[in-house]
Amino acid sequence: MPATVRSRIRRAAIAIAVVAVAFLGCGAAAAADPPAPVPGATAPGTTVTWGTEPADNQVGTGRPNFSYDAQPGGTLRDGIEIINRSDRALDLRVYASDAFTTASGGLDLLAADQKSNDVGTWITMASPSVTVPAGQSVTVPFTLTVPANATPGDHTGGIVTSLVTSSGGGPVAVDRRIGSRVYIRVAGQLQPALSVTDVQTSYDGTLNPAAGGTVAVTYTATNTGNVRLEARQRITSAGPFGLAAATVSPADLPELLPGASLTRTEYVPGSWPTVRITTEVVLEPYSSAGTLAVPVAEAVGSSGLWAFPFGQLLVLLGVIAVIAAYLTARRRRATRVEQAIAGAVAAALQDNAAADTAGTDRPNAVQPNVVQPNAVQPNAVQLNAVQPTAAQPGAVQPGPAEPQDIRPIRSAGRHRR
Numbered sequence: 001m002p003a004t005v006r007s008r009i010r011r012a013a014i015a016i017a018v019v020a021v022a023f024l025g026c027g028a029a030a031a032a033d034p035p036a037p038v039p040g041a042t043a044p045g046t047t048v049t050w051g052t053e054p055a056d057n058q059v060g061t062g063r064p065n066f067s068y069d070a071q072p073g074g075t076l077r078d079g080i081e082i083i084n085r086s087d088r089a090l091d092l093r094v095y096a097s098d099a100f101t102t103a104s105g106g107l108d109l110l111a112a113d114q115k116s117n118d119v120g121t122w123i124t125m126a127s128p129s130v131t132v133p134a135g136q137s138v139t140v141p142f143t144l145t146v147p148a149n150a151t152p153g154d155h156t157g158g159i160v161t162s163l164v165t166s167s168g169g170g171p172v173a174v175d176r177r178i179g180s181r182v183y184i185r186v187a188g189q190l191q192p193a194l195s196v197t198d199v200q201t202s203y204d205g206t207l208n209p210a211a212g213g214t215v216a217v218t219y220t221a222t223n224t225g226n227v228r229l230e231a232r233q234r235i236t237s238a239g240p241f242g243l244a245a246a247t248v249s250p251a252d253l254p255e256l257l258p259g260a261s262l263t264r265t266e267y268v269p270g271s272w273p274t275v276r277i278t279t280e281v282v283l284e285p286y287s288s289a290g291t292l293a294v295p296v297a298e299a300v301g302s303s304g305l306w307a308f309p310f311g312q313l314l315v316l317l318g319v320i321a322v323i324a325a326y327l328t329a330r331r332r333r334a335t336r337v338e339q340a341i342a343g344a345v346a347a348a349l350q351d352n353a354a355a356d357t358a359g360t361d362r363p364n365a366v367q368p369n370v371v372q373p374n375a376v377q378p379n380a381v382q383l384n385a386v387q388p389t390a391a392q393p394g395a396v397q398p399g400p401a402e403p404q405d406i407r408p409i410r411s412a413g414r415h416r417r
Helices: 003-032 310-360
Strands: 050-054 066-070 075-084 090-101 107-109 123-125 129-132 137-145 153-166 173-186 194-204 213-223 229-238 246-248 253-256 261-271 275-287 299-307
Touching (some): 050 173, 066 075, 075 153, 090 123, 090 173, 107 173, 123 153, 194 229, 213 229, 213 275, 253 261
Parallel strands (some): 066 173, 194 299
Antiparallel strands (some): 050 075, 090 153, 153 173, 194 213, 229 246
């Protein structure tokens, strides 16, 4: 065996042996020493779960969240109950924060390192942190003080419980938060209002002449009033004079806080390409907190686009081409028939003319007997007609004619008896 081949085999055997030793060593270490829990993290097989809800007290019982009707400058006391469903004690931070509408339409609360300017500054917790024993609950009292200059309408925030842990023992902190919403309606004039702005549309057509396309409409809804509002959507796309209108009613808009905006994209299928398509967005607002004492006007926005019926035009061109081909073929057939008839007539006339010419030029031709007027026909008997003579003055009128024997005139030919 060549030296080069033996050298390669030897190196491969050494490499396999090293990998096997390393694998066995790792397996032994794993079997001998199970990993220790990371400080501050959840131990394997352990679930950390807790929840919050309004405490049952003189303010109310069985409440899903905190909701108050307050006067400017008013104060009230309440409490939040924290339930630990884990098998170990939890050390939680507790603080109040402002709420905001997310880009997807959800409701979220500011993190602890973000500054609050509204409800988050109106609530004072009795303690900034709390330890909740495993399987037990703790109530944390708080005080709500509404500023004297608070604006009328809805103000939204929440009370947050937070568990901060490190990620894998590293410097990155993981903040697990659970909050309970706080809705406050400050007395005063309510002005619910929505607006629809920045409406943009696009058209996705099809070459299928029997199917319409789809209009995509993107718009921004803004709560310009001072009341929390949701809204029903109604979107219509139509051609000129409302021709071929298509309407959809997508899911309602989620709750919009006063001053919040939300951008949505909806689709209107079955929209026919009528050259010009106008899309109208209509929002019908309603209060998240129930019936409002004041009416809420609809919010309307619209946009137009050009959409040409290419599929229908192709079909129309095809129909026109078929009709034109049929008419052309029909005209050609008629022309051929006319030409054939004209040719036959011309040939017949030519044949007749040739026959007439041939008959005139033929010798000893028997000419037809033509009867001439006053001509003496052979073997015809002529009678001398006596013409009356007009009487003239002084003339001697002849007497009566004497009878004459009238004998038949015999023919000069022989007669056989």
